[in-house]
Amino acid sequence: MSGTGSTATRADPPAEPAYAHGTGTTALLGDTIGRNLDRAIAAHPERDALVDVPSGRRWTYAGFGRDVDRLARGLAAHGVHKGDRVGIWAVNCPEWVLVQYATARLGAIMVNINPAYRLHELEFVLNQSGIEVLVASTEYRSSDYRAMAAEVRGACPGLREVVHIGDPEWDELVSGGGGLPADYLAVQEASLSCDEPINIQYTSGTTGFPKGATLSHHNILNNGYFVGDTVGYSEQDRVCLPVPFYHCFGMVMGNLGITSHAACIVIPAPAFDPAATLRAVQQERCTSLYGVPTMFIAELGLPDFASYDLGSLRTGIMAGSPCPAEVMKRVMAEMHMAEVSICYGMTETSPVSTQTRRDDDLEHRTETVGRVLPHIEVKVVDPSSGITVPRGTPGELCTRGYSVMLGYWDEPRRTAEAVDAGRWMHTGDLAVMRDDGYVAVVGRIKDMIIRGGENVYPREIEEFLYAHPKISDVQVVGVPDERYGEEILACVIPRDPADPPTLAEVAEFCAGRLAHYKVPRHLRVLAAFPMTVSGKVRKIELREEFSARP
Structure with a gap:
């Protein structure tokens, strides 16, 4: 039939779906955490790896590697093997970082425990994850970790040893591996796969007990690496971390993002202190500063804020909760963090899915949480039907890719509720994907x-x-x-x-x-x-x- 004179009209093209996948020229890392650390040590042995401002202690990469290996051998001599769970219940300190990398050397699974936990929460985590060795602080502020650990031991039959940082048993642990063969760690590391679990992080549920998100070397090493790559880290960077290590922000975006680029970890204080944070930036000439919005608000609100020399800063990361645009603008203008980045994610996704870029304009860096990172997919779906909505339409944000957790520890039913058959992690966050692929989080579904x-x-x-x-x-x-x-x-x-x-x-x-x-x-x-x-x-x-x- 001829179309001449037809009144039919061509249908409008379908709206672009709220879906994006991250592309890039850099391949995923296939390393374990230990092998990746070895690369940094070999390339930059004399550069600073870790600085603890409160104690004045410093480690070069060569020295940090030696102390990680000593602790790993000590843990092995105390009966810790691949797949065993080692709990870390401590405020920010160098020993926390050493435990993180030493357990990775062995293939043991480090379990992060919130230092604010009290007895019933501690008992739950110890038993649910099956922790055999617990490394803990002694005391901090109102928390007497030694007394609490002693009180719960009777209710935790699997817990066979508690080691308090700074006590004689810590020194015994560190020095206890001298009798192992010289090649012990090399043999152990050769048996490790990057896809094996290396970390359990308990999500802070608002009701009931938290769930243990189980993460692999591949999950967290790559996520830390690409977060650091996006803000342009190199061995020249010095990153101030006032955020807690027990959370992904501190140990993944922080520690792993830093060491995977041979940069330097700077610990300003055991827990967040705005003045101590700015003093550390000034003293150590930090180039990057992390924080949740409330931390930056506290720093900007110090009566003597203008007296700190923050001129060494160029970048940093603001994440953990919605980032107010007005606060972001002040951080950029008054803290010299012109390249500051917003990250969005959750513990179950290792954690970051989207991030703003260094060359984004002010509007993108204050009105969105960025666009998808390399090797990750995101989409926005109708919460009731699961169908991908058009760009510009609110819905639930979902993430898929290397970053999605292995599952909740020993809880297959709760894992299936969060990760669907297509391996999409349902975040519970309401978001809008804009026409340019940038994502704005507009709240929680709840x-x-x-x-x-x-x-x-x-x-x-x-x-x-x-x-x-x-x-x-x-x-x-x-x-x-x-x-x-x-x-x-x-x-x-x-x-x-x-x-x-x-x-x-x-x-x-x-x-x-x-x-x-x-x-x-x-x-x-x-x-x-x-x-x-x-x-x-x-x-x-x-x-x-x-x-x-x-």
Whole structure:
């Protein structure tokens, strides 16, 4: 049939799906962590590998390698073999880093334990993962690790040894491998596969006990390497790490991202201290600084902030929770971190899936969490159907690739709930993939507020309120409302406690600039937010506390 005179029209092309895969010219590393460390030692034996500012101790790569090997031999002499679980329950210190690399040498599985854990949490992790040897701090602030470890031992039949850092048994452990054959570690390492489990990290669940994300050499070594590669690390870089080592931010994006580029790890303090962090940057001429947004806010808020010489900084990473655009802009302008990067991820994905690039403009580096890293896939799906949505449409962000965990330790059912048959990890985060492939996270599925049938994303309101002159920090949550189902509560920390914002001032600030249904109807002025040790705000506590009386 001739088309002449036909009234048929060509259908519009289908919308671009919210899917992207990371390409690059650099291949994945096929190393184990130990073999990768050997490459850095061979290439740069005399460069600084690790500096502990509080104690003044320093290691070159050659010296760090020797101490890692001594500890690995000591662990082996104490009966630790490939696949055995070794717990590390400590604040940030050089020994934490030594344990990380020594267990990797042996193929033992290091289990990260949150230093904030108390007895019932510690007992659960020790038993659930089957830890045989526990390396722990002695005490820090209100935590008496020695007393707590002694108390739970009777309830943990698999735990056969506890070694406290700094006690005589630590020295015995380190020196205990002298009787092993000279080639013991080389023989052990030759038997290791990069796909074997090397690390268990417990995710901080909001209800019930946490799950142990089990990660391989391949998972975390590659993720650390590509995060470091994206910010341009080389052996010239010195990276200040005030973030906790027990979390992926510290030990993967930090330690492994640093040593895989033969750069230097700088420990500013056992736990986050804003002044100690800036002193370490100044003293060690650090080129990179890590932190969650609340850490950068605390550093910028120091009364003597302007007195620190931060001119050596060029880059860094802000991650762990949504990064406010206003804070990011100040970090770039006032901390000299022009190349600072935002990373997005989760423990189960080793952790980073998307990251901003060094040459991204300000808008991309403040309004998105970047684009997918090399060798990783991301997509945004309808949470109810699992179908990939068009770009520009909110949905659940999913990740697939080398970075997806092996599974939750000894919990196949919970693994199957998180990782589908196609090996996609479902993050639980609501996101939008833009036309250019960059991703904006708009909240958690469980945090989304449904007000009178309208979907409200707290992140959008938070970003807007960060620009209020009286607000230093803000968290938005939904609270029950008889008429609308949920109403919007803004919890704020004022810039000046003596002059906090009022609800009327917040409403006036929003008027005509936010849709009426997004304007907070309740306000709470707080001195601080409830936080996890890794610096994430516990929104569930805010909701629970204020649901009955917003």
